[in-house]
Amino acid sequence: MRIVAGEWRRHPLRAPAGDATRPTADRTRETLFSMLASRLGSFDGLAVADLFAGSGALGLEALSRGAASCLFVEQDAAALRVLRANIASLRAQARCNVHAGSATQIGPARQMLDLVLLDPPYGSGTGGVALDRMIRLGWIGPASWIALEVGAKEDARLPAFTIDAERKVGAARLVLARPNLD
Incomplete structure (x- = not known):
């Protein structure tokens, strides 16, 4: 597993051992970020969240492409250790906030987000x-x-x-959506 594009392109990422975490494959991540780039234009300066973060591959990809900050939310202890190691290997601590807990129990907003990336357990x-x-x-x-x-x-x-868009990639389906807020 590696960063696909941007500042940290080709930088390897660690993944948690075992079956508790299912990292997003490089090809799937590349497809997702291509879909997002065609809608966002640029990731520069974005406030991002990576929920059910696991290794942090999605959020770190956004940071590599220019996002200003990323909130990572993960509850599994082994995944948190790998996530923190991946952030440290990129020296990205200043742009990252790691929340150890459930994405379904997140507290009140500290800031409004531009992009929310979610890779929850399938079927949950x-x-x-x-x-x-x-x-x-x-x-x-x-x-x-x-x-x-x-x-x-x-x-x-x-x-x-x-x-806004859906695309099947291997065993995954990627869904891009916008909130219905008035």
Whole structure:
């Protein structure tokens, strides 16, 4: 596993051992960020969150491409150790905030986010739960973008969002959405 593009292009990333974490494959990440780039134009200066962060590959990819900051949320102890090691290997600590806890229990917003990246366990429905909470607590605003990875055959139910694009990549389906906020 490696960073696909940007400042840290080709830099290797560690992944947690075992089956508890399923890192997003390089090809899937490349497809996701291509989809996002065509909509966002640039990642420069964005405030990003990587929920269900695991190794941190999604958030670190955004930082490599110019995002200003990333909030990483992960509850698994082994994944947290690898996530912190990956951040340290890139010397990215100043641009990262690691929250050890459940993405479905995140507290009130410290800032509104431009981009929320989610890769929850397939078939769990926890991505939608986390997003609903983030809207209620002020993390997500009208200009925010959501990128959700689900299983290829999974239905991504996001009632509070309008789906902008979906693409199947291997065993995953990538969903880009915008909030329905007035």
